[in-house]
Amino acid sequence: MPAVTVKNLPDDLYQRLKTNAQAHHRSINGELIATLERALCVQRTDPEQQLAQIRALRRELDLPPLDLDAIRAAIESGRPASRHPSVHGRQRSTQGIS
Structure with a gap:
């Protein structure tokens, strides 16, 4: 060696x-x-391939999308958006961020 x-x-x-x-x-x-x-030895990932992997993971997690109002409210309150009351119990929206 x-x-x-x-x-x-x-x-x-x-x-x-x-x-x-x-x-x-x-x-x-x-x-x-x-x-x-x-x-x-870092393998460079094609950005489109990486984005496809991220989207596949998100589909597996089946998380509700966050909308801009929920994100703004979370920022203003200092809490993570996932804990914001307006996010819980909400139906999936076509206006969410995906």
Whole structure:
């Protein structure tokens, strides 16, 4: 297996790597490999494909849509829209946000 030497690693970057390694119960080498894998092996998702997956999940959850009035009322009251009284018991609306 190939080995890599990292030269001139800034102290603050090394400390962050060390802190992350401790938090994930890994060696510094293990954390460095995991970090490189996350950075270099990311699969880019097509936005349309991602949107289709989100819509499919929403259909599975069968949540009532939020309308703009419910969202505004939730913002003004400081409560999440899902807890706002006007949302509970409401029939699905074609005017909701989907």
